[in-house]
Amino acid sequence: MTMRITAQPGIMDIALYQGGASKIDGQAEPLKLSSNENPSGCSPAASAKVAETALNLHRYPSTDHSALRVAIGQSHGLDAQRIICGVGSDELLSLLAMAYSGPGGEVLYTEHGFSMYRIFALSAGATPVVAPEADRTVDIDAIIDRLTPATRLVYIANPANPTGTAIGLDSLRRLAQSVPPTCLLVLDGAYAEFFEGYDGGASLVDEFDNVVMTRTFSKLYGLGGLRVGWAYATQEVIDVLNRVRGPFNLSSVALAGAEAAVNDRAFVETCLQENAAQRVRLMGGLNQLGIACDPSHANFVLARFADEAEALAADAHLKHEGILVRIVKGYGFPEALRITVGRSDDVTRVLDALARFKGVS
């Protein structure tokens, strides 16, 4: 009998990540509202810095990311020593599972939680456990109910993807108080800036030793292509993550671009105002067309149709008009489409297209 090399248990249970399409067959430049990217691009200062840094690609990048960590720390009022940078927040979310869970451990997240949480749990050899949500919103009591002595890690995205719903710091604090000290509570703040008055959970990191906050440059900062994220945690957790990450995980262009982006406050303030205004228009327009949506605290809206057939027909109609949105069946919403909040003209275009789909105009 020939012996064959096989992957660790759990790996073959992972379904490949289903990313959003970026093209529509036969259409040159679709209006892409499928990946929650910044419709205004990124800070011009960041692009310029990336171009300048690209002239010196023969040099290895910094291993300790100190300049970027200091810039993030200053901008957010946090201790730079307790910040770690990663290849998107994805890398840090994954390293947390790898370092703190494993065979025999459980990783808990909610029903419609970000699809990568299951992948991170299985990759680490841990058992994924899912808590139900209430009205498409994270339900703290349901999570507390499913905590066991084997729970090593709880992932919560706040605001959540793909629902756009969010819960307040008081609810998160109640969860932090219930999570045993042997378990990490990971607050995924990929969309934190869009939730007005929310600090991404940074204050809870300061209150509880087992709370970690992750953030990203991919959404508000418009740097999805650069792949930069960061986490804020206790010195102990940061030390653990630094041991398991690659020494040169972030490229020199990524480090330089992100540093310039975090220092361009004016750009992100303008983007935040634009998102808030256009999100109201998008939600209001959908409601007027009889398409349900929960109040979103992110840069996208989950548009719920009558059923899966209507959602698929709406998606096909939007594609026909050159607009790409996201099918979220994989997240447990076959009847819904996730639409990124665009600029004013984009919102007008998607609402007009949906009005034609509904036969309203």
Ligand code: PMP
């Ligand atoms: N968390 C959530 C909830 C997300 O939606 C995403 C991106 N889709 C991420 C984390 C990862 O983002 P990135 O790796 O680009 O920082």
